[in-house]
Structure formats: C-alpha cells, structure tokens
Amino acid sequence: MKPLNRNQIAWRAAQDIPDGNVVNLGLGMPVLVSNYIPSDRDVFLQSENGILGVGPEASELNINPNLVDAGSRKVTLRDGASLFDSANSFAMIRGGHIDITILGAFEVSISGDLANWDSKIPDKGPLVGGAMDLAVGAKSTWTMMQYNTKDGSPRLLNYCNLPLTARKCVNRIYTDIAVVDVTNQGFIAIELLESITAEELNTRTEAEISLASDCKPLQAPADLI
Amino acid sequence: MKPLNRNQIAWRAAQDIPDGNVVNLGLGMPVLVSNYIPSDRDVFLQSENGILGVGPEASELNINPNLVDAGSRKVTLRDGASLFDSANSFAMIRGGHIDITILGAFEVSISGDLANWDSKIPDKGPLVGGAMDLAVGAKSTWTMMQYNTKDGSPRLLNYCNLPLTARKCVNRIYTDIAVVDVTNQGFIAIELLESITAEELNTRTEAEISLASDCKPLQAPADLI
Amino acid sequence: MAIDKRIETAKEVISKIFDGAVIMVSGFGGAGFPNFLLEILRDAEPKELTLVANSATHPYSLTHSLIEAKMVRKVIVTAARGRGKELSPFEEQWRDGSIELECVPQGNFAERIRAGGAGIPAFYSPTGYGTDLATGKETRKINGKNCVLEEAITGDFALIRGDRADRFGNINFNTTQMNFAPAMATACEVTIAEVREAIDEALPTTDVHLPSVYVNHVIATGREV
Amino acid sequence: MAIDKRIETAKEVISKIFDGAVIMVSGFGGAGFPNFLLEILRDAEPKELTLVANSATHPYSLTHSLIEAKMVRKVIVTAARGRGKELSPFEEQWRDGSIELECVPQGNFAERIRAGGAGIPAFYSPTGYGTDLATGKETRKINGKNCVLEEAITGDFALIRGDRADRFGNINFNTTQMNFAPAMATACEVTIAEVREAIDEALPTTDVHLPSVYVNHVIATGREV
Numbered sequence: 001m002k003p004l005n006r007n008q009i010a011w012r013a014a015q016d017i018p019d020g021n022v023v024n025l026g027l028g029m030p031v032l033v034s035n036y037i038p039s040d041r042d043v044f045l046q047s048e049n050g051i052l053g054v055g056p057e058a059s060e061l062n063i064n065p066n067l068v069d070a071g072s073r074k075v076t077l078r079d080g081a082s083l084f085d086s087a088n089s090f091a092m093i094r095g096g097h098i099d100i101t102i103l104g105a106f107e108v109s110i111s112g113d114l115a116n117w118d119s120k121i122p123d124k125g126p127l128v129g130g131a132m133d134l135a136v137g138a139k140s141t142w143t144m145m146q147y148n149t150k151d152g153s154p155r156l157l158n159y160c161n162l163p164l165t166a167r168k169c170v171n172r173i174y175t176d177i178a179v180v181d182v183t184n185q186g187f188i189a190i191e192l193l194e195s196i197t198a199e200e201l202n203t204r205t206e207a208e209i210s211l212a213s214d215c216k217p218l219q220a221p222a223d224l225i
Numbered sequence: 226m227k228p229l230n231r232n233q234i235a236w237r238a239a240q241d242i243p244d245g246n247v248v249n250l251g252l253g254m255p256v257l258v259s260n261y262i263p264s265d266r267d268v269f270l271q272s273e274n275g276i277l278g279v280g281p282e283a284s285e286l287n288i289n290p291n292l293v294d295a296g297s298r299k300v301t302l303r304d305g306a307s308l309f310d311s312a313n314s315f316a317m318i319r320g321g322h323i324d325i326t327i328l329g330a331f332e333v334s335i336s337g338d339l340a341n342w343d344s345k346i347p348d349k350g351p352l353v354g355g356a357m358d359l360a361v362g363a364k365s366t367w368t369m370m371q372y373n374t375k376d377g378s379p380r381l382l383n384y385c386n387l388p389l390t391a392r393k394c395v396n397r398i399y400t401d402i403a404v405v406d407v408t409n410q411g412f413i414a415i416e417l418l419e420s421i422t423a424e425e426l427n428t429r430t431e432a433e434i435s436l437a438s439d440c441k442p443l444q445a446p447a448d449l450i
Numbered sequence: 451m452a453i454d455k456r457i458e459t460a461k462e463v464i465s466k467i468f469d470g471a472v473i474m475v476s477g478f479g480g481a482g483f484p485n486f487l488l489e490i491l492r493d494a495e496p497k498e499l500t501l502v503a504n505s506a507t508h509p510y511s512l513t514h515s516l517i518e519a520k521m522v523r524k525v526i527v528t529a530a531r532g533r534g535k536e537l538s539p540f541e542e543q544w545r546d547g548s549i550e551l552e553c554v555p556q557g558n559f560a561e562r563i564r565a566g567g568a569g570i571p572a573f574y575s576p577t578g579y580g581t582d583l584a585t586g587k588e589t590r591k592i593n594g595k596n597c598v599l600e601e602a603i604t605g606d607f608a609l610i611r612g613d614r615a616d617r618f619g620n621i622n623f624n625t626t627q628m629n630f631a632p633a634m635a636t637a638c639e640v641t642i643a644e645v646r647e648a649i650d651e652a653l654p655t656t657d658v659h660l661p662s663v664y665v666n667h668v669i670a671t672g673r674e675v
Numbered sequence: 676m677a678i679d680k681r682i683e684t685a686k687e688v689i690s691k692i693f694d695g696a697v698i699m700v701s702g703f704g705g706a707g708f709p710n711f712l713l714e715i716l717r718d719a720e721p722k723e724l725t726l727v728a729n730s731a732t733h734p735y736s737l738t739h740s741l742i743e744a745k746m747v748r749k750v751i752v753t754a755a756r757g758r759g760k761e762l763s764p765f766e767e768q769w770r771d772g773s774i775e776l777e778c779v780p781q782g783n784f785a786e787r788i789r790a791g792g793a794g795i796p797a798f799y800s801p802t803g804y805g806t807d808l809a810t811g812k813e814t815r816k817i818n819g820k821n822c823v824l825e826e827a828i829t830g831d832f833a834l835i836r837g838d839r840a841d842r843f844g845n846i847n848f849n850t851t852q853m854n855f856a857p858a859m860a861t862a863c864e865v866t867i868a869e870v871r872e873a874i875d876e877a878l879p880t881t882d883v884h885l886p887s888v889y890v891n892h893v894i895a896t897g898r899e900v
Contacts, residue, residue, distance in 0.1 A: 020451070020453055022663050040451065041451070042451060042452055042453050044662070044663070046663075047851075048781065048782075049703045049704055049706075049851050049854050050851050050853055050854055051851060052661045052662065052663055064849070064850060065705070065706070065899060065900045066706045066707070066838070066849040066851060066852040066899075067706070067850040067851050068703070068704040068705050068706045069704070069851075070703075070704065071704070072704035072705050072735075074705075077655060077850075079618075079651075080453070080616060080618035080620060080652040080653075080662060081652070081655055082620055082658040082661040082662065083655050083658075083850055083851065083853065084661065085785075085853045085854060085855070085856070085857045085858060086703070086781070086785040086853075086854045086855045086858065087785040087786060087789040087855075087857070087858045089785070090568075090781065090782030090785050090786060091564070091567065091568035091569070091636065091786075092636075092661070092663065093782060094568055094569030094570070094782050094786075094800070094801070094802060095566075095569040095636060096569060097567075097636070097663050097664065098663075118807070123762055123766055123769075123770045124756055124757070124762070124766060125731065125732065125754075125755030125756040125757065125763070125765060125766045125776070126754075126755055126756060126776075126778045127755065127756040128753055128754070128778055128779070128780050128781070128808065129753050129754055129780075129781050130753075130780070130781040130782060131780070132780035132782070132783075132802050132803050132806060132808070133780050133781060133782030133783070133802045136569075136801045136802050136803075136804075137569055137782070137801075163807045164805060164806045164807070165806065166802075166804075166805070166806065167804070167805040167821075244676050245676070245678055247888050265676065266676070267676060267677055267678045269887070269888070271888075272626075273556065273557075274478045274479055274481075274629050275626050275629055277886045277887065277888055289624070289625060290480070290481070290674060291481045291482070291613070291624040291625050291626060291627040291674075291675060292481070292624075292625040292626050293478070293479040293480050293481045293626055294479070295478075295479065296479070297479035297480050297510075299480075302625075302880060304843075304876075304877045305841060305842075305843035305845060305877040305878075305887060306877070306880055307845055307880055307883040307887065308625055308626065308628065308880050308883075309628070309886065310560075310628045310629060310630070310631070310633060310659075311478070311560040311629045311630045311633065312560040312561060312563070312630075312632070312633045314560070315556065315557030315560050315561060315793075316561075316789070316792060316793035316794070316861065317861075317886070317888065318557060318794075319557050319561075319575070319576070319577060319793055319794030319795070320791075320792045320793045320794040320861060321794060322792075322861070322889065323888075343582070348537055348541055348544075348545045349531055349532070349537070349541060350506065350507065350529075350530030350531040350532065350538070350540060350541045350544060350551070350553075351529075351530055351531060351551075351553045352528075352529040352530065352531040353528055353529070353553055353554070353555050353556070353583065354528050354529055354555075354556050355528075355555070355556040355557060356555070357555035357577050357578050357581060357583065358555050358556060358557030358558070358577045361576045361577050361579075361794075362576075362577070362794055388581065388582045389580060389581045389582070390581065391577075391579075391580070391581065392579065392580040392596075561793070561795070565798070568786075569800075569801060570798050570799065570800060571799050571817040571818055571820055571822060572799045572817055572822075573790070573798035573799065574795065574796050574798065575794075575795060576794060576796070592796040592797055592826075593796055595796055597796060597797075625880070655850075656881070657881070
C-alpha cells in the first residue's frame with residue numbers, strides 16, 4: 001500500500017467517529033471526512049458559524065445563498081438540524097458539547113500541543129478563526145496532516161516551532177503513513193503503513209514514537225482518489 | 226389634596242415615562258404604573274422572565290397558562306413583542322438596554338443607595354429576584370414608596386439601615402406626598418403636596434432635603450381609588 | 451443508528467440521579483416547571499441533593515416537595531421566602547440549619563448557569579456589588595465600574611419543561627415557558643426534558659429553541675403546563 | 676407616538692458615523708454582510724475608524740473596501756489573511772504600520788462582543804491560553820483550568836444584515852445570516868440594520884431573532900443577500 005492520499009486519510013478518520021457523535025470539521029482536509037462517515041452511524045456535523053446538523057453541499061436546485069458553512073460553502077441542513085448565532089455556537093464549542101473536532105495541523109508536540117494557525121509567511125496576515133476555541137473546547141481533538149513536510153522535516157515534535165493553537169489538546173493524529181495516539185507515554189502509532197518499518201517511522205519523527213503492541217497495518221480503499 | 230393613594234402614585238410616575246421608552250416594573254406598586262401610561266406614548270414593558278412588550282393581563286378568553294410576567298400574572302403580548310430566555314433577558318437588563326426600572330423601596334439614601342429586598346423579618350427566607358440586576362442595569366432607576374413607614378419613621382435616609390440592593394442607583398422617588406430627585410446636591414423635592422410645608426417635609430426626612438426652585442404642587446386625578 | 455431520545459417512562463432515567471447530585475430545575479412564575487419529572491424524582495428519593503432553581507418555595511413548582519421530603523442539602527436560588535407570615539417548610543429547615551441556602555441575584559444566577567454551559571469558568575458582574583450577597587466575593591473595578599467575580603454553576607442533571615420535542619432532542623418552548631431551561635440544559639451533564647408532545651419527524655429549524663446536543667432524554671406528558 | 680424605525684434612505688444615519696468611531700460589521704462566509712450600508716459608509720468617508728468584524732479581507736464583504744479607502748485605523752478580527760500569495764490591501768497597510776491589528780480567536784471574539792452588550796465587563800476564557808494571542812493578558816487557573824482574562828468589546832455603531840424587520844425594529848434572520856449580528860447589535864450605541872424586507876405589521880414573536888430594543892434604524896434593500 002502506498003501512502004494514503006487526502007481522501008484516504010479522511011476515510012480513515014471517518015471510520016473512528018462513533019455513532020451519535022457531534023463533530024466539527026476544520027477547513028481543508030478535515031472537511032473531506034464528511035464524505036466517508038459510515039452509513040450505519042448517525043452523526044451531527046457542527047459548523048461554528050451557527051449550524052448543528054450540516055447536510056450535503058447545496059446544488060443549483062436547493063441553494064440558499066444565506067446558508068453557508070464555516071468554509072463559506074453553500075450547504076444544506078440535515079434532518080434534525082438547528083441554527084444559532086456565533087456567540088451561542090462558541091458557547092457550544094467552549095462548553096464541551098462537541099464530541100470531536102478534526103483539525104488540520106502544521107505541527108503536534110509530544111505533549112499534545114497543536115500549531116495549526118500561523119505558518120509565519122512574511123507579511124501575510126494571521127487567520128485564527130475558531131481553531132483555538134475548537135482545540136480547547138471539544139472533548140477530543142484529532143488532527144489530519146501529512147506525516148512530514150514537503151521537504152521531509154518532521155511534524156511530530158518535542159516542542160512546536162510554530163505559534164501554538166492550544167496546549168495539550170491533541171488526542172489523535174491521522175496521516176498518510178500512520179495513525180498516532182498522543183498519550184502520557186508519548187506518541188504511539190496504532191496503525192502503520194505496512195511498507196514502513198518502525199525504524200523508518202522513528203527517523204521521520206523528531207520526538208520519541210513507539211508502536212502499539214497491537215499496531216495494525218494502515219489501510220484505506222484503493223479506489224479513493 | 227390628600228396624600229396620594231397607590232394608584233395615584235402610579236399615575237404620577239406614569240406621566241414621566243417618555244414616549245418610546247423600555248420600562249421594567251417591579252412587583253407590588255410599580256406594576257400598577259402600566260395602567261396609567263398616557264395613550265399618546267408607545268412604551269414597551271419588559272418582564273425579566275423573558276418578555277419585551279408585555280400586554281394587558283389575560284382574560285378567560287385569551288389566557289395562555291405558559292405566558293406569565295415576573296409577578297406570575299397570566300398576561301398577553303402587545304404588538305411588536307418578543308420573547309427570550311432568562312440569560313438573554315438579564316443581558317438586556319445588565320447591558321443597559323432598559324430605559325427605566327421602577328422598583329418598590331424600603332429605604333433610599335441621600336447618595337442613591339437602595340434597600341428594597343430584605344426587610345429582616347426573623348426566619349423568613351430572602352427573596353432578591355431581579356432587583357439587584359435591575360437597579361444596577363437600567364439607565365434610570367425610580368422608586369415608588371410611602372414617604373414614611375407605618376410608624377412614621379423616615380425612609381429617605383443618610384445611610385440605609387436595611388441590606389442594600391445596590392449602591393448609588395436611584396434617580397427619582399415617587400411617594401404619597403412628594404416627588405424627589407436624588408442629585409449630587411442631595412434630595413431635592415420637585416413636587417410636594419400643597420398641604421405640606423418644607424419644614425414638615427424636613428421633619429419627615431432623615432437626610433437633608435430641599436425644595437426645587439420651581440417645586441410644583443403634587444397632584445393626581447381624584448377619581449383614582 | 452437512528453437517534454431517538456424519546457423515552458416511554460422516566461422512572462429509569464430519574465433513578466440514575468444519585469445521592470449528592472446537583473439538580474437544576476427550570477421554571478418561573480407558573481411557567482416551565484417540570485412537575486411531571488419532579489413527582490417521579492420525589493418518589494425516587496435520592497438524598498443530599500443540591501437544587502438550583504429560581505425559587506425554593508414557589509407553590510406551583512414541586513421543587514418545594516423535594517425539600518419537604520428532606521431530600522435536599524442545599525439550594526441555590528433567587529427566592530426562598532414562603533408566602534404569608536408562617537414559615538414555609540424550607541424556612542423551617544433553614545432556621546434549623548438542616549438546609550443550606552445560597553441566595554443569588556436573578557441575573558447573576560442566569561448568567562452563572564449560562565457560563566457553566568458555555569465553558570466560561572468565571573466572569574465579573576456589576577450586580578450585587580456592595581451588598582450582602584457579595585460578601586466574601588472578590589471584587590474589582592473595571593473601566594470605572596465596581597464588579598464582583600462570579601463563578602459558573604454546573605450541575606449533574608437538568609430537569610426542564612418544553613412544549614414540543616423531536617426524536618433528536620430538539621426542544622420548542624411555549625412563550626415564557628423558556629425562562630431558565632435553555633441555560634440549565636447547557637450546564638448539566640444530563641438533561642431530561644418533559645414536553646407536551648414529542649414527535650417523530652424533525653422540528654423545523656425555525657421552531658428549535660434548544661438544540662438537540664443539550665438534551666439527553668425526552669418524555670411526552672400530554673400536559674398543557 | 677407610533678414607533679417606526681424604518682428609514683427610506685440610509686445616507687443621513689450613516690453620516691452620523693464620526694471620525695474615530697468603533698464600527699461593528701456582521702457577516703461570515705458570504706452570509707449576513709451589510710454590503711448595502713457599507714457602500715454608503717464608504718462614500719461618507721469617515722476617517723480613523725476601528726472596525727470590529729470577523730474578517731478584514733473577506734472578498735464578499737465590503738469591509739475591505741473601507742480599508743482600501745484608508746478609512747480604518749484599527750481592525751479587531753479573527754481573520755486578516757488575504758487569499759493567494761500576493762499581499763491584500765489590508766496586509767500592505769499592516770506591513771507599512773499604517774493600520775493596527777488585533778487578532779482574536781473567534782469564540783473569544785463573539786463572547787467579548789456578547790459581554791459588551793450584556794454588561795459583563797470581563798470574563799475568563801480557556802481559549803488562547805499559552806498562545807501568542809494571549810500575550811500580555813492576565814491569566815488565572817480556575818478549577819484546574821488555565822484561563823485568560825478577556826475584556827468586553829463595545830462599539831459606537833453596528834451595521835448588520837437581516838432578512839425581515841418590522842416597524843418596531845424586530846429582526847428575523849435567514850439561517851446562517853445570523854452569525855455575529857445579534858451580539859453586535861447588543862454591544863453598540865446605535866444599530867442600523869439592512870434587511871430584504873421591512874413590514875408594517877409586527878413580526879410574529881416566533882420569528883423575532885433580535886428584539887427591537889437593540890435596533891435603532893431599519894432599511895429595506897430588496898436584496899436577497
């Protein structure tokens with residue numbers, strides 16, 4: 001199996017969302033997760049601009065220009081949805097009523113610190129949005145990311161180099177080559193691409209990382225492209 | 226003219242509510258004010274349990290058992306009314322969006338301190354309700370009261386004896402014998418019953434009180450009983 | 451699996467209310483009391499409860515019946531005064547020192563509960579400053595305004611009353627039935643809602659006053675109030 | 676006198692926006708931008724404005740046009756990054772030091788505005804703790820949670836967009852058009868609302884999302900968004 005592509009990473013994360021959960025999906029890769037939630041699970045997607053129960057993207061037929069999600073996509077509502085203002089939406093997020101948030105990440109530290117909002121491009125303005133609130137407020141914070149940067153540098157670090165989004169918040173990391181839990185014993189890979197050895201994983205990680213005793217092969221449907 | 230009765234005091238206060246104002250009326254005498262608002266003024270009554278735009282008391286014909294005001298009366302809604310929960314209602318009150326609150330009072334001090342919630346009856350439980358929030362939050366706080374206690378003791382004092390509701394909050398006092406402004410120069414009677422002399426008013430007041438240079442006779446319709 | 455929070459009888463969920471639990475009970479002035487659930491709770495007889503409710507003594511609410519049954523260790527309320535000159539059961543227990551009382555201004559009460567549900571552990575409020583109800587609390591002058599530090603209130607179980615619910619747990623309220631229910635539902639681990647009617651299909655989003663994420667169990671009573 | 680907050684043209688009320696005013700502008704992701712009012716504001720050309728808006732650079736919002744016209748001294752936002760690699764007009768002014776930026780996590784942003792309208796001068800939030808956006812802010816550990824002291828934001832003028840309004844100033848929103856508008860309307864001295872349609876008769880209470888007390892002027896634009 002080759003390293004997972006974006007849709008395959010999204011598929012893999014989607015398999016772990018429990019039935020009945022309320023989930024907020026960040027911009028970028030995480031929003032793809034909504035395409036792969038198993039059909040036997042009834043999941044409510046929260047959008048921080050004021051939706052509980054985001055439905056599929058709108059088509060020409062059912063578009064409402066005022067109904068958008070946090071990624072500015074024109075969306076629909078699912079059965080049982082509700083709407084509210086931003087203050088109430090973040091009361092829901094900060095108050096611990098979201099089961100899982102899945103966020104993109106630049107870096108994650110071994111203690112679960114997350115850096116995902118400021119890549120320090122000179123003179124480009126900051127964009128924090130709801131990331132800090134979601135990372136602090138959700139019961140679980142998962143990240144989705146490429147295991148390494150484009151130039152091969154590690155993203156799983158002892159300490160984040162980029163500005164932090166929140167401290168000690170990440171519980172699990174979904175990547176192209178491994179699924180990693182952030183634990184009191186450090187990073188633990190619970191799934192790993194079969195073609196990658198523990199030694200190679202270590203060289204691609206700055207911090208200590210170990211394999212779970214029952215570490216499984218990381219797999220995803222091959223037809224997701 | 227005899228000292229004003231409860232309805233006459235309510236009538237007198239009602240005459241001073243400006244057109245277009247939002248007013249919260251406390252339990253007891255203040256709620257009577259709603260009966261006497263001049264018909265040329267469009268006033269919205271707020272009830273702290275979640276109504277902006279309380280209408281007349283409900284009759285057998287239009288009663289909704291779930292629609293009550295802060296005094297537990299079954300009420301109706303006026304045209305243009307809105308409804309909200311208690312947290313939002315007190316956000317409205319605390320946030321300075323109520324023009325006037327009219328509250329009952331046991332005592333008012335010369336600096337505008339109000340005591341109206343705890344009369345210190347032995348072993349009876351306290352009842353604070355929304356009084357402290359209203360006294361602090363409304364743009365103007367008026368009180369309605371008998372000028373003296375049943376045994377003739379003053380209620381307009383140098384310092385309140387009873388537990389305070391809020392400090393420096395009262396702007397105006399409507400009573401059976403005078404209308405009194407609370408100012409930086411102390412209590413100033415702006416209307417006084419014709420049968421009462423300045424000297425008598427002084428003996429019935431603990432704190433310093435003076436008459437406004439344009440102090441008028443306190444009057445109210447005689448047929449209000 | 452299709453979400454369905456409706457229950458046929460409330461006995462089982464109420465039986466999970468443990469000794470020492472913190473229970474929030476909605477209702478104000480005759481509207482929004484969950485009296486159906488309170489009857490069952492009284493029969494379940496958990497002990498040493500802390501009750502968070504607007505009033506400890508309101509005759510229309512069965513909150514007082516829990517106190518009379520000696521199930522309550524402490525109340526957090528805005529009103530605890532029985533009607534009439536005789537002492538109410540609450541006042542007798544309070545005089546005897548067998549029940550603890552925390553009396554809170556109604557706006558601080560509502561805001562502290564909202565804060566509990568919104569992940570705000572504490573806030574500064576101008577209400578209550580300089581009064582007996584702020585005794586021992588930290589104070590601070592902010593932008594010239596004297597304030598009191600108020601802590602969030604959270605609970606184990608919220609018992610609320612609505613008008614209609616759907617199987618997802620979305621709640622609609624009839625006018626002033628709303629009062630404290632939305633805030634209380636956000637602030638408790640488990641929320642049990644009694645409603646007049648619980649429907650199969652989803653409530654229209656425009657009818658949802660309390661989003662489903664805040665509600666765990668729904669029971670239809672058929673009762674108008 | 677019958678209340679009627681509807682205006683035929685917005686030029687006069689917008690002309691009252693003074694140099695140095697703090698302006699809040701609603702909208703998120705393409706929904707709820709008061710672009711009709713922003714066009715008039717840009718032509719009125721007040722200077723040295725402070726803008727409180729979710730984004731300084733959103734292409735669908737005309738907020739950015741005020742910045743491009745050099746009318747803005749400071750922005751308080753959650754997003755200030757232009758799309759693409761080239762610097763946006765905001766980013767150029769920011770680089771040159773001619774505009775001040777306060778970047779706030781979106782939940783703290785919404786809550787600080789809500790607090791401004793609710794008379795809460797400051798609150799503790801867990802969001803942002805330990806990040807660059809909390810630099811210099813007071814921190815405090817409350818019940819084991821590290822928090823940052825966040826101050827309320829208030830403004831002089833709120834420009835918001837709704838769907839329908841009545842002559843009293845009650846506002847109804849279309850789905851996610853709501854976002855920051857209700858909180859902003861509560862937090863400003865003067866609120867001007869543009870809506871698709873402004874009607875003579877009162878909105879049904881069940882349609883009112885923003886009570887009339889928070890709205891000063893209403894103008895119908897006929898526009899869908």
